Amino acid sequence: MKKRVAVLRGDGIGKEVTDAAISVLEAIGRRFHHEFEWVYGLLGGEAIDTVGQPLPDETIRICEESDAIILGAVGGPKWDNHPSHLRPEKGLLQIRKHFELSVNLRPVQAFKSLLSVSPLKEEVAEGVDMMIVRELTGGLYFGEPSFHDNDKAVDTLVYGRDEIERVVVHAFELAKQRRNKVTSVDKANVLESSKLWRKIVEEVAARYPEVEYDHMLVDAAAMKLITYPSAFDVIVTENMFGDILSDEASVITGSLGMLPSASLRVDGFGLYEPIHGSAPDIAGKNIANPIGAILSTAMMLRSSFSMLEEANTLETAVKNVLEAGFCTSEFKNIGRQILSTTEMTEKIISEIER
């Protein structure tokens, strides 16, 4: 197959980890006879410096003409005091909105060889393998009216049936490819929006009799993510709850730099990025962990290109390298062999080429 991919490396370590991901995808392409065309676009701080806006029109055009987008990370102290429309993060929000990326996927997986770095006891973190499915373009962060003056403030949480249904369906479809279990998180004992959410989950669930499901209140979910995280398979929830819970879940394995994400449009087009930031303090030192970016491209292979074997091969390669005792510099002092960004990338490529 031939696929055209927009590459937005962004700022800081975004560049290095994206380069790493591309090298790995080239290896996948060689092994499975696919041809990837990389089309580079500016985003974030560098875009502000170069063309005066965080998401240039040229970048939008490049993305529109591509089959998927891979993104590194944006931001840095240089732009921290810019007005909000000239902040690197604004580019991220704009691109999600422009392409209607309404379903956010945040997998969290514990690697057995790295349990010692989890803040949780090893026996609690062991076996964690969950997929958080977050609604990304609706709810409290977008509803109107939304304003504040000196004495009063209002935000509005609005959801339409379609917005809820598409993300819930996505979660049930994903569960079929995993362990057939969906936990829907809401606050249906208090919120009207959660009552509609729960009703739609019931309707969708009826169409998936093979998938087990339950409802959990958001505060109970915040507890269970710590006490018994391995019990979760797919979690589906609305935007704000997903924002909080996906970040909470991201730290339970202790390896933030490993975690990928996907933001999808209903037709399967998507943007893929590691969840870590641009880490300007370690940028350019060839020590950043490229695995979050690399695993993000595995999500792209699976979700946007339906290349399942290719995605599995890539994920297995990463897993094998980690289980063999290699890791990057953030895991020093746990008795494992530390590799640079490029060395780690090469190791993963060797695994793919084996």
Place this chain on the structure above:
Amino acid sequence: MKKRVAVLRGDGIGKEVTDAAISVLEAIGRRFHHEFEWVYGLLGGEAIDTVGQPLPDETIRICEESDAIILGAVGGPKWDNHPSHLRPEKGLLQIRKHFELSVNLRPVQAFKSLLSVSPLKEEVAEGVDMMIVRELTGGLYFGEPSFHDNDKAVDTLVYGRDEIERVVVHAFELAKQRRNKVTSVDKANVLESSKLWRKIVEEVAARYPEVEYDHMLVDAAAMKLITYPSAFDVIVTENMFGDILSDEASVITGSLGMLPSASLRVDGFGLYEPIHGSAPDIAGKNIANPIGAILSTAMMLRSSFSMLEEANTLETAVKNVLEAGFCTSEFKNIGRQILSTTEMTEKIISEIER
């Protein structure tokens, strides 16, 4: 001093743990020459069975004529299928609303002798000693419009300046009695209500130059509660964020049955209750942990009665008993001596009488 206390034992283990707390308060009364008058009222399931409503008028009257309220826990499977206005929990919501209990305090403290039961690594949980201050009567759970039909749902997050200011002031006052540090949690990069919240925090902070403070986004706070919980002193936040974060925080020490709470009116009147539920499965067996209820009354001594030495004495007594190796039945298999509810109560009383 003479104090009149409304006692709402509620359902299940609510009764046993409240009885335990009263015995302990009697011991405090003897040692410090205070006289407590206990006035019992019905609440929750038992109230539904007896007078047909979860919060009887007679109970409201008893509370109005008292200096503070102590509460056990409400609910049980017997009432789970009742219509929502006849659910035991409804009585709790009604009492908070009736008495305008707008400031919720949720302390979380790790006991060194029980670090092994935390889901976190011992070195992560060690030293945790935080106070979460949650706004309890405003925000998304109460704003209008709030409705849903088959296709659309709306909830509204509204805050007025006064609602925010009183809880923020409370947090800064508490910090002065603790380690002089306030972390205000919001989502000011997205929500208008959080922008007003942050503005008011800045204004209040200016009046407390001796108190260090910072702002943290709610998703970052959800992460840090797991990765570095001992860094927090006082956390102050709005209702929904507080709902989620206080429950998340409650599990980090692994000893839910130990945790007290207070819900306060601006004038200092308050309701004190353990955070655990009515646990009908273990009710009446004399095995429930009374410490959550007992520590709640220490909060009453401090917050409603300004009996600081008395509160400290009670808390020290609990701590000494725990550090001496005693605990209740939920901590079996960690090599400590298991006491019944009444034995634990007696131990704590002996410490107070020493």
